[in-house]
């Protein structure tokens with residue numbers, strides 16, 4: 274079969290002929306129709322995760338047809354365990370250390386297989402698993418976001434961030450965003466966000482303050498020194514959910530506003546099988562359609578990686594594997 278293979282650190286994946294995988298006991302062979310990129314795939318290419326090994330077929334998101342003709346997507350998290358509060362020590366994510374979804378066939382555990390939402394095409398459905406799961410858990414399971422609350426979502430152009438926006442709209446929250454791109458801000462406003470500020474401008478916190486006064490929930494994947502501004506923008510009794518740290522450490526951190534305003538800071542990673550099932554039920558109920566930024570063929574995999582590296586996307590970058 275054909276697969277996109279990472280062979281060396283900092284080198285884009287190339288299309289290779291590799292052996293077809295074989296399903297073992299309690300496993301299912303899936304003929305892939307589409308896959309999607311996450312920032313994780315770029316970090317793996319850059320060797321930024323512990324225990325990265327090459328050659329590797331990356332990819333955590335996939336949609337396809339199982340051996341019994343079911344149209345399926347997969348829960349990308351493996352071995353969450355029994356504790357809803359956190360993943361087990363055996364937990365790992367499809368696409369490292371095991372081969373991922375950027376291939377014509379894949380073998381996954383029976384427990385990872387879920388029915389593809391019928392209102393979505395394969396290319397839309399494949400956009401959902403990793404980013405949708407992360408968004409659902411941070412927004413609802415961790416931050417307990419409620420209808421009528423004001424939520425600020427940072428970096429609106431990102432895959433997870435856009436699902437946070439779409440899920441928050443569906444749940445009746447008032448949604449505000451930051452982005453580093455005026456074009457992406459215009460797209461987010463078109464989608465339905467009530468206000469926005471460009472995090473590259475000096476006065477972005479003041480702009481948001483004048484638009485919303487403060488936020489009950491803030492969902493962040495950037496970290497860095499801008500995090501102190503998020504604490505200032507958080508309402509008393511508010512929650513800040515963190516699922517990423519793209520901008521690195523926070524050096525200007527002051528604990529006073531956190532304890533005085535009774536703010537909860539909640540870390541969140543991926544989600545349990547229950548979170549995945551709840552997320553799918555939510556998407557089916559609200560007929561949510563993921564925002565797909567662009568679709569590349571498997572042969573154009575390197576171009577898809579480049580687009581994500583440059584941060585040009587608004588929504589998910591998808592790989593079409595078969596028609």
Ligand SMILES: NC(=O)c1ccc[n+]([C@@H]2O[C@H](COP(=O)([O-])OP(=O)(O)OC[C@H]3O[C@@H](n4cnc5c(N)ncnc54)[C@H](OP(=O)(O)O)[C@@H]3O)[C@@H](O)[C@H]2O)c1
Pocket residue numbers: 310311312313403404407427428429430431432433434451452453454457472494495499516517518519520541542543581584586588
């Ligand atoms: N914990 C988990 O389970 C989990 C799961 C998925 C992702 N993540 C992490 O979350 C981050 C985003 O992942 P993704 O796959 O959604 O990536 P992505 O689609 O490439 O999005 C990255 C986004 O980060 C935003 N960004 C960059 N600099 C920023 C800044 N200074 N302030 C605010 N936002 C900024 C950008 O927003 P604009 O384009 O709008 O400027 C960009 O769209 C990555 O660090 C990833 O590792 C964690």
